[in-house]
Amino acid sequence: MKNPLDSLYGTVISGLILTAVLYLIVKNILG
């Protein structure tokens, strides 16, 4: 499997996914 960080698209999509995951954690668990 290719490392998503090797491409800019993969990097940006990874950032969006991480943002969504952290948002849900903060909103539903920590907030």
Added chain:
Amino acid sequence: MEVVPALARWLHFMAGIMWVGLLYYFNFVQVAALKAATADGTNAGITKHVAPRALFYFRWAAVVTWLAGAALLGNQFVNAFTLSKGMAGIGVGAWLGTIMLINVWVLIWPNQQKILGLKPASDEQKATARRVAFLTSRANVVLSMPMLFFMAAGWSHRAIFGL
């Protein structure tokens, strides 16, 4: 003493723009430019004249951003970093920024010194350093996205986002 957080916010924004701006320059511009420049033998212009200057402002802007952010948090510093009730959003942003700062000084800068020949390294060590610095820099782009969300929209518009 409302002037301290006001000035800290100003400095935090200026230094943060320089830090993340240079991070995006490295990832969105320089990586591809260096590949093309290496192919036609003009890479020295970047590696000798541009990259060392960009890295200087990049790593020190990271320090100033973090310090100004800490000053801005003021007496909420501990509440943010312990993710206390109501401070979890900005706290996650602060943690992401802190991890990014550590990445700059522990992984990116020492490896860039080897790549640019500022520190002695064999070809094999340079190849490893290039991969580590590249992936860490890309990881910082990933981390910058939720960091900016939690520090900007997620903080000023926290009611809309339910944070």
